[in-house]
Amino acid sequence: MVQRWVLDEIIDPFGAKVVVDRAPDGTVREARFDLAGLPRVDALLTGHPVAEVPSLVERLCGVCPAAHHLAGIRALESLSGGVALPTAADLSRRLLHHASAIATHAVRAVTTSRDDAVTLRRFAKEVTVAVGSPGHFPATAVPGGVAVPVDAEARDRCLTLVPAALAAAVRIAERTLPVPGPVDAFTGADVALIDEKGRPDLLGTRLRAVAADGRVVIDAAAAAEWDRLVAEAVPGDPAPRPYLLALGPERGRYRVGPVAQLRIGGLGTPQAAALQADWSRRGGHAAAARTVVTVHSVEAIAALLARPELLDRRVRIDPPDRTGPGVGIGWVDGPRGLLVHRYQVAADGRVSSATVLTPTAQNEYWLAQLLRRAIDTGHDPGHPAGESGRGQTGPIVELEDAIREADPCLPCSSAPVGAMGLVVEETVPDAPYDPPDQVPDPSGGQ
């Protein structure tokens, strides 16, 4: 039964698996990260009232509930023809989103900078509480705005924590930037959201795509254009290999996430912008990119908290009462990159088809390139099929580095070196070619 299989996969204690596909001569044809533990839930959403879908999806995920929460609400608003949010509501949503990015990225620093990581997590928690999301699952956004206004006392509590949080974020970035990382040899494009000035914006309404050679493929597209921007090469698959339609299935491969966010434009906050320039000079790997984005998010929160409109009591408008038929598309640039919710809705207000395109699915090709490179550089794992790589040194560490770089949405991505519980599985090479016995051609030749 499919549903049971899904559940068994997602509770598998050590599900992180790299599959190495070999040619008959033993050379590696492809290495890829097995996404079986990250099933597509799109089909499960069909038939549900569209208004319930955002909360269903965020409850299923749990790792990035804020990103799903905001993308889902944006998709509902898109279905209503778009909503001009009250300023206070936009500011509150941005606070939630940046705090979520900080909380996610700070986990990476726990092993190297424990006190700073804890400072950042506490700061992020205080901000999410201030915008009405005290629990693990956010309750901030509602269609047309946010559920509750921010009060001055909560705002002030957050403001008092800003200096320590910014200092912690900068310390982590300055420690991380000089550490060498994988060489960035990605041949695809970078895709991220931007603001009206073309700067990276985690809650932007426009999308930019920049090719590896720096050419701008998409300048500033709106979410409503999504169907003309990106297609899945293997629709509905956990590894759908999406691509930019402008470049086609091969050349149009792309990645999302902090590296893409830093490569598509200059950050709009001063300390992060200076660190971004340093990051670019050093070659730009993902671990450092995450720390730069963290600094940016702390600075962004400081600026948002300083806006007097944040305390406005008008935080919601009634969106037009239109739940179908039609298509609603919502996106955010989450901690791991672009997340897209697309709901197609029938006349009865129920979902006729849904697509939840995650950063992990979009980055699967990038991760495959990184894994292939880790093996090609002489670190072939060489384990027999199914043998656990745990406890091995060298090759497993290289493969772990590749996984940390692309950062698939699995807890193992944050595991300490050597503790990822990675399993390497090799496909059985094709048997040597054994020509069939010669059979007389009934046509007599030709």
Place this chain on the structure above:
Amino acid sequence: MCVSVPSRIVRITPGVLPMGDVRVGDREVSCCLAYVPEAQVGDFVLVQNGFAIDLLDPESAALSLSAFAELGVLDAPEDL
């Protein structure tokens, strides 16, 4: 998509990488508790691919399990 399942801790094995046995649906599975050092037996945790990633209060766990049941990937919880 990443999927995490609310589960109740029934046993904890301390260590450098503390492990726990959690009940999810009608099964008990082992998971790593390194990210939730404050977890106690009886607590609800969100489990994803063998790691408990956060604590949940019982009300929130019930809401999540209801979402799983509604989507048909998990039987409705009986012990909440």
